Amino acid sequence: MITFNKVSFSYNQESTLNNQVLSDFNLDIKTGQVIVITGESGCGKTTVGRLINGLSPKYYQGILEGEIEVCGMHPNMQELYDTAKVVGSIFQNPRTQFFNVDTTSEITFACENQGMDIQLIKEKLEEVVTDFKIEDLLDRSIFELSGGQKQKIACCSIAVADSKVIVMDEPSSNLDLQGIDDLKGVIEKWKAQGKTLVIAEHRLYYLKDVADLVLVMKDGVINKIIDKSMMNHLTIDEMQKMGLRSFSIEEAFGGSINRRQIFRKSEAGYHISKMKFSYGKFAEAIDIEDISLEAGKITALVGFNGAGKTTFAKCLCGLNKKSKDKILKGKTRVSKADRIKDSFLVMQDVNTELFADSVLGEVMLSLREKYGKAFDESIHEKEAVDILRLMDLDGIKDRHPISLSGGQKQRVAIASAIAADKQLIILDEPTSGLDYKHMVEVGNVMKLLADMGKTILVITHDIELILSTVDNVICLEKGKVVDCYELTDVTKHKLYDFFYRVTRCTRSDDFTRDKVASINKVEEYYERKKVTN
Amino acid sequence: MKEKKLQTKDLIMAGVFAVLYVALICIMASLTGMFIPVYLILPLIAGIVLGPVYTLYISKVPKMGAVLILSVLAGFVMSASSIVVLLYVVVLGVIAQIILTKTNYSTSGIRISYIIFACATEGPFLSLFFAREGFLNTCAQYYGQEYADKIDAVTPIWVLFVQIAIALIGGFIGGRIGMGMNAKHFKKAGIA
Amino acid sequence: MFNDFSFQGEGFIKIDPRTKMIIFILCSIAALRESRTLFQGLLFFFTFALLINGKQFIFAIKMLILYGVMIGIDLLVMMFCLPEALMILLMGIRVFRMFLPVMMAFAIIIKTTRVSEFLAAFDKMHVPEEITIPFSVMFRFFPTIGEEWDNIQNAMKFRGFALTFKNIITRPAFVYECSIVPLLSDTVLIADELSAASLCRGLGANTKRTSLVEVRMGVFDYMLIGFAIWLNIMSYTAY
Structure with a gap:
């Protein structure tokens, strides 16, 4: 079905052994197999997918050697739209893979492009709608949908086009646990239909039951092949040694939690009481009675998609002008303006937070704001370099922030927050789409910040991150705090129960939960519209 | 620089830059809208602010027809008050495209073409002056020539020429800033 | 807006x-x-x-x-x-x-x-692809650019150089650069990904496009x- 014969690829114009993303790569995939390709970032797994759907070298240009065959075609030698008739692709960011504004057009988009007969498209659409149970998702604006719903639409679009081969590039990285569970259902369905799937992915637990083979790549070659029987035998330590995420959530919970030594406790934490915020008249998006964030500790904020995690974060750091709240830092009440000055939100999409033309300049910007008139370029450059060294960025201090990798960008943003002396640092899904090694790095950065006495709040559904770094957990549901505890060996079952409920039991009340999430989304959407009008 | 036919990815890029162009005009109008005197020099401000959008677009899509597409799309949205604006902006787009092709997309060529294209933001004001003639005619018929003359006197047409002049100046400065920003940021970041 | x-x-x-x-x-x-x-x-x-x-x-x-x-x-x-x-x-x-x-x-x-109605209508009017594709991308992108802009403004607030009246008067060039650089670079990155995704869905094929929406x-x-x-x-x- 798919064969790679001695394939080498490099994105540069000259191909040398040093800059090859793939070198002498061989692969043979049979019809109906589900192949998962994993490995650390930059190992070349995305490129394998791109070579199958033809994006490399047709769109992402580079030098290709060797031979690729997909269903008797050579994707590198034909036009992309010819390859698209056979190969369907799903990308990691649901936000950027839609061409249309409404869902129905998006689902039929590929067929329309191929010039398929309208009657045939209609029939296929009906089939897919009943098959995937997406009646409630039809004819909606894509901007109202959650990440999981968007990814579902992307899957439907491929199902309507009836692609024989499906390439997925980290499809779960922007999904919550519910979305991942839905995705797993789709993959199972496709496997049953005999489609061939190639999935490049970090998260492995949801693929354990469906994958025929897991290929571990390193530096452009296959380093290890894990088959069905090995998946059950590999221990979590062996996986982590390879820089991989674990195959099961249960196993991740099996290890004991290492309590972090708390060095400093002098700084005052934040105390939030009576926080209320709503988008519309219907429901309070946020309704929090009483909650504390301790300084020098890492607090995780977990909850369903649409539970109001990001909204809470925005209220907390003073961005939501309309929220009603009383927030104390230590014993003094802090206003919204003070909170904006004192906090920093590292967004999922860090690109929008970088302004300067070099990494060093980014930190200098913050220092300039901090010192105002007392700022002196030559004196404070030393301070900036120190901060960069702390964040392990001193080697790339002259690069443009936009040209860095996602993880590096995140660290640059954090470095600028340190320079500005921010006390409250909030991270929104910092490890979505990161492999084990990079996840640990992010965890270490958070620990470092906590040791500096800062208050850290991390919004996440990354269980491995929570288990390895977090001190306290806050569970949010429908804008209310339902649980809040210190994470220890004794309390970790609570966290497990919480995730267990999300991943295992929601299929039955799938619809009601989605409804709540989408009502909130819709209200947010209309609220925005009202403001902007 | 070799000109090739526009490919699908170039067309998508064209759409994206048209949005940037229009969105920034909207943002500027909302920021300056409260102060009418500032609003009148909007062509100058817009010329400066939109410079980087134009230059980055040209360096991303240095192909025949790219500016024309931008002018059609931006012209369409700006023509909210009258379809005449679309024609005006498209004419500017054609001129800018000719300059670009003749100068072979050299730095000075891009800047000169932008000076012309910067006049596009004058479009919405232009429609007011088109309407002025018709308005004065009816005024003369209904309220007498004297009244129409008075109105004529208090709404001087030279404002239009001043606006076009400052738009040209805005285009000059904006093109310079745009090229500078390309070198400082976008080339370094690897996106230009 | x-x-x-x-x-x-x-x-x-x-x-x-x-x-x-x-x-x-x-x-x-x-x-x-x-x-x-x-x-x-x-x-x-x-x-x-x-x-x-x-x-x-x-x-x-x-x-x-x-x-x-x-x-x-x-x-x-x-x-x-x-x-x-x-x-x-x-x-x-x-x-x-x-x-x-x-x-x-x-x-x-x-x-x-x-957007799909626009495309169908343009098709009947024989408007070339060079206009229809950018046109639909434009309408798809307005909300996206709005989100990006909001995010950039929020980030600027955190960093202490928000787009306030005072900052626009006292240091216009600086706040202008800080707003426009991330806006441009980020939208270009999004556009790149969008192009890749659209090409993988066969956009730009030389066959005549059909349309589910009828006008x-x-x-x-x-x-x-x-x-x-x-x-x-x-x-x-x-x-």
């Missing part, structure tokens, strides 16, 4: 996108020629009715109030004698009043047409166009 440029919902009676465009063009021609209250009023109520048909109630009523206020000011000024200084204001109001129907006709195009000119469409033409002729012949 970016949501003004996106599809809001379908109307009671479906109008062909081509009809909407023709009406818009006819309205802008009529507005340039005609400013007498009777025909202007007719034009206004014509577009007002179309907005109501398009279920744009709030927008339509806003426009109605605006129009009423402007007529009211006009009447007040006419009743009392005109001081010279007020004349320029009156002129402004009247010119704005002339353009109101055109803006409403434009809003009808933007707010009640799906057809009905009797109602011809009636609307006929009425708009009549308004235009009246405005010319009434001199």
Whole structure:
């Protein structure tokens, strides 16, 4: 079905052994197999997918050697739209893979492009709608949908086009646990239909039951092949040694939690009481009675998609002008303006937070704001370099922030927050789409910040991150705090129960939960519209 | 620089830059809208602010027809008050495209073409002056020539020429800033 | 403000996108020629009715109030004698009043047409792909750019150089650079990913594109166009 014969690829114009993303790569995939390709970032797994759907070298240009065959075609030698008739692709960011504004057009988009007969498209659409149970998702604006719903639409679009081969590039990285569970259902369905799937992915637990083979790549070659029987035998330590995420959530919970030594406790934490915020008249998006964030500790904020995690974060750091709240830092009440000055939100999409033309300049910007008139370029450059060294960025201090990798960008943003002396640092899904090694790095950065006495709040559904770094957990549901505890060996079952409920039991009340999430989304959407009008 | 036919990815890029162009005009109008005197020099401000959008677009899509597409799309949205604006902006787009092709997309060529294209933001004001003639005619018929003359006197047409002049100046400065920003940021970041 | 440029919902009676465009063009021609209250009023109520048909109630009523206020000011000024200084204001109001129907006709195009309807209509008008693809990307991107802009503004607030009045006056070049650099670079990155995804869905294939959405000119469409033409002729012949 798919064969790679001695394939080498490099994105540069000259191909040398040093800059090859793939070198002498061989692969043979049979019809109906589900192949998962994993490995650390930059190992070349995305490129394998791109070579199958033809994006490399047709769109992402580079030098290709060797031979690729997909269903008797050579994707590198034909036009992309010819390859698209056979190969369907799903990308990691649901936000950027839609061409249309409404869902129905998006689902039929590929067929329309191929010039398929309208009657045939209609029939296929009906089939897919009943098959995937997406009646409630039809004819909606894509901007109202959650990440999981968007990814579902992307899957439907491929199902309507009836692609024989499906390439997925980290499809779960922007999904919550519910979305991942839905995705797993789709993959199972496709496997049953005999489609061939190639999935490049970090998260492995949801693929354990469906994958025929897991290929571990390193530096452009296959380093290890894990088959069905090995998946059950590999221990979590062996996986982590390879820089991989674990195959099961249960196993991740099996290890004991290492309590972090708390060095400093002098700084005052934040105390939030009576926080209320709503988008519309219907429901309070946020309704929090009483909650504390301790300084020098890492607090995780977990909850369903649409539970109001990001909204809470925005209220907390003073961005939501309309929220009603009383927030104390230590014993003094802090206003919204003070909170904006004192906090920093590292967004999922860090690109929008970088302004300067070099990494060093980014930190200098913050220092300039901090010192105002007392700022002196030559004196404070030393301070900036120190901060960069702390964040392990001193080697790339002259690069443009936009040209860095996602993880590096995140660290640059954090470095600028340190320079500005921010006390409250909030991270929104910092490890979505990161492999084990990079996840640990992010965890270490958070620990470092906590040791500096800062208050850290991390919004996440990354269980491995929570288990390895977090001190306290806050569970949010429908804008209310339902649980809040210190994470220890004794309390970790609570966290497990919480995730267990999300991943295992929601299929039955799938619809009601989605409804709540989408009502909130819709209200947010209309609220925005009202403001902007 | 070799000109090739526009490919699908170039067309998508064209759409994206048209949005940037229009969105920034909207943002500027909302920021300056409260102060009418500032609003009148909007062509100058817009010329400066939109410079980087134009230059980055040209360096991303240095192909025949790219500016024309931008002018059609931006012209369409700006023509909210009258379809005449679309024609005006498209004419500017054609001129800018000719300059670009003749100068072979050299730095000075891009800047000169932008000076012309910067006049596009004058479009919405232009429609007011088109309407002025018709308005004065009816005024003369209904309220007498004297009244129409008075109105004529208090709404001087030279404002239009001043606006076009400052738009040209805005285009000059904006093109310079745009090229500078390309070198400082976008080339370094690897996106230009 | 970016949501003004996106599809809001379908109307009671479906109008062909081509009809909407023709009406818009006819309205802008009529507005340039005609400013007498009777025909202007007719034009206004014509577009007002179309907005109501398009279920744009709030927008339509806003426009109605605006129009009423402007007529009211006009009447007040006419009743009392005109001081010279007020004349320029009156002129402004009247010119704005002339353009109101055109803006409403434009809003009808933007707010009640799906992107796929636009594409289907353009296809029937034989508009080349070089215009249709950027056109649909433009409408898809307005909300995205809005989100990006909000995020950048938030980030600037955290960093201490928000786009405030004070900062715009005291250091315009700096805040300008800080807003525009991430805006441009980030949208280019998004556009790159969008291109890749669209190409993988076969966009740009050399075969003729089909469209699930059908656009057809009905009797109602011809009636609307006929009425708009009549308004235009009246405005010319009434001199």
